[in-house]
Amino acid sequence: MSKGFVVFAQNTEATDYIKQAYALALSIKNTQSNVTNISVITNDIVPEQYCNVFDQIIPIPWGDLSKNPLWKIENRWKVYHASPYDETIVLDTDMLFLEDISNWWDYCSTSDLKFCSKIKNFKGEIVTRDLHHRKAFINNGLSNPYVALMYFKKSDLAHDFYKVLEFVCKNWEYCYKKYAPNNFQNWLSIDLASAIAIDIMGTEEQVIDPTLPFEFVHMKPAIQNIIPVPINWQDILSINYQQNKLFIANQKQRYLFHYVKKDFLTDDIIKILEDCANGRS
Amino acid sequence: MTTGAIIFAQNNGAINYVKLAKFSAKQIQKHLRIPVSLVTDKNSVGEDLSIFDSVIYVDDYKHTQHRKFHDGTLASVQAEWKNFTRSQIYDLTPYDRTLVIDSDYIINSSVLLPALENDHLFQIYKNSFDLAGWRNTDSFNRLNQYSIPFYWATTFIFEKHKTTETFFMLVSYIKENWQYYRILYSIDSTAFRNDFAFSIAIHIMNDSDDGDFATSLPGNMSYVTDRDLLVSATDNKMQFLIEKEGRYGEYTLAKTNGLDIHVMNKTSLLRYIEGGTGV
Numbered sequence: 001m002s003k004g005f006v007v008f009a010q011n012t013e014a015t016d017y018i019k020q021a022y023a024l025a026l027s028i029k030n031t032q033s034n035v036t037n038i039s040v041i042t043n044d045i046v047p048e049q050y051c052n053v054f055d056q057i058i059p060i061p062w063g064d065l066s067k068n069p070l071w072k073i074e075n076r077w078k079v080y081h082a083s084p085y086d087e088t089i090v091l092d093t094d095m096l097f098l099e100d101i102s103n104w105w106d107y108c109s110t111s112d113l114k115f116c117s118k119i120k121n122f123k124g125e126i127v128t129r130d131l132h133h134r135k136a137f138i139n140n141g142l143s144n145p146y147v148a149l150m151y152f153k154k155s156d157l158a159h160d161f162y163k164v165l166e167f168v169c170k171n172w173e174y175c176y177k178k179y180a181p182n183n184f185q186n187w188l189s190i191d192l193a194s195a196i197a198i199d200i201m202g203t204e205e206q207v208i209d210p211t212l213p214f215e216f217v218h219m220k221p222a223i224q225n226i227i228p229v230p231i232n233w234q235d236i237l238s239i240n241y242q243q244n245k246l247f248i249a250n251q252k253q254r255y256l257f258h259y260v261k262k263d264f265l266t267d268d269i270i271k272i273l274e275d276c277a278n279g280r281s
Numbered sequence: 282m283t284t285g286a287i288i289f290a291q292n293n294g295a296i297n298y299v300k301l302a303k304f305s306a307k308q309i310q311k312h313l314r315i316p317v318s319l320v321t322d323k324n325s326v327g328e329d330l331s332i333f334d335s336v337i338y339v340d341d342y343k344h345t346q347h348r349k350f351h352d353g354t355l356a357s358v359q360a361e362w363k364n365f366t367r368s369q370i371y372d373l374t375p376y377d378r379t380l381v382i383d384s385d386y387i388i389n390s391s392v393l394l395p396a397l398e399n400d401h402l403f404q405i406y407k408n409s410f411d412l413a414g415w416r417n418t419d420s421f422n423r424l425n426q427y428s429i430p431f432y433w434a435t436t437f438i439f440e441k442h443k444t445t446e447t448f449f450m451l452v453s454y455i456k457e458n459w460q461y462y463r464i465l466y467s468i469d470s471t472a473f474r475n476d477f478a479f480s481i482a483i484h485i486m487n488d489s490d491d492g493d494f495a496t497s498l499p500g501n502m503s504y505v506t507d508r509d510l511l512v513s514a515t516d517n518k519m520q521f522l523i524e525k526e527g528r529y530g531e532y533t534l535a536k537t538n539g540l541d542i543h544v545m546n547k548t549s550l551l552r553y554i555e556g557g558t559g560v
Contacts, residue, residue: 249427252489
């Protein structure tokens with residue numbers, strides 16, 4: 001059974017997602033002991049110096065459906081069909097691995113589809129009810145998946161899920177009105193669309209697993225438990241990154257770090273990742 | 282293996298810490314049945330110290346600092362804050378296993394006995410409970426909202442071991458370089474505080490993570506602040522006047538029974554000890 005990580009990366013005017021995917025790929029090479037394959041799904045040109053970290057560079061199947069020039073997620077349901085692996089962990093591009101998570105693969109090996117539902121802030125505090133971003137989930141009784149970190153195996157269950165997700169993404173206004181009318185969200189988000197797809201399929205107990213070891217540090221400013229909420233967390237918290245160890249305000253970050261704010265990924269951090277990958281640190 | 286308690290008490294002109302220590306020592310002997318030694322300085326003598334197993338003298342620290350000591354909501358006094366010797370405990374204690382407590386921590390139960398008998402190297406309170414119930418306790422959860430978990434240096438138990446020796450060397454190093462560390466950990470106050478230095482040292486000993494260097498002492502550390510008043514302390518029962526929320530200068534009566542408690546209003550505690558009530 002082949003295993004690998006897959007990311008979608010579609011550059012916008014504001015954000016170089018290919019560069020983020022490159023940094024994530026380097027962090028995978030630097031930390032993972034077993035699975036180091038990562039493929040990127042994109043129609044953008046991948047710079048030559050980035051190419052060698054990717055296992056495969058895969059064009060977006062069936063054309064680019066994204067309409068929003070700032071936030072391109074309409075294609076995300078295609079990841080199942082595009083992934084070259086039997087077992088896939090799907091990630092957001094703006095993440096870095098800090099530790100070996102090989103045991104996550106072991107845990108998932110007997111499952112077909114799993115979503116991360118546990119996030120922490122930089123202080124290590126588990127975010128239990130995110131009333132800033134997840135009102136539509138909470139007030140409509142939906143499950144709480146984080147698609148920034150999820151697993152699927154090529155299987156009937158995962159295939160069915162992505163078929164339903166395709167329907168929800170293509171008819172999101174209809175689905176939101178039907179399944180998430182409270183705190184109506186007037187834009188397509190892949191997390192809410194996935195929660196609705198899980199609800200339609202009735203598979204919450206199967207795919208949202210409280211014992212799943214998946215977790216990541218989510219740096220959305222509003223869940224850092226800091227008042228007033230900063231616009232950029234980097235403006236008020238110190239960053240110390242060296243040899244795959246990341247300290248935010250002197251506190252060691254674990255496993256997988258979702259930095260959210262693109263300015264975090266400086267050339268210095270890329271250089272550290274490259275040096276580590278090349279055995280120069 | 283010898284086991285005993287150490288109380289630090291250095292008088293400051295406003296508060297007779299040695300008298301507090303004598304009261305606290307009686308409570309330890311009654312409920313925990315272990316010998317108690319006193320760490321003090323030559324400015325703090327003049328009392329009958331026969332209650333103590335031994336008296337250990339320390340020199341004044343090279344720096345002095347002052348802070349405000351409240352006595353209820355309406356009164357306060359500015360006085361010297363002599364808190365620099367705590368990090369020397371590893372060398373000062375005559376015991377293999379030592380309970381270290383502040384002179385204003387009153388033992389009213391045997392809840393710490395199992396902690397004196399287990400084999401953890403270092404035990405300290407992280408979680409606490411404010412008797413008032415309504416006050417914001419965020420500053421006792423983390424050093425500040427950006428920073429690391431808070432630990433109380435008020436009460437801890439340690440065993441002599443290379444690991445704990447390293448820890449206290451680290452606390453000393455942090456103390457010697459306090460202005461650096463307080464900026465590094467976003468601490469606004471310039472005054473050195475043992476709770477902060479211990480919290481930073483524990484954080485470092487834990488590799489800046491949720492490590493297991495420090496084991497939690499049994500239960501939570503209960504406290505009343507120096508905005509509250511002690512009314513009485515008889516046997517293992519205590520009565521307090523707790524400041525009311527939003528009603529300046531008014532209090533609510535609270536009683537405890539068999540509860541170890543940190544009485545931060547040292548002036549009130551001293552008034553009670555010297556005969557009378559703490560009010």
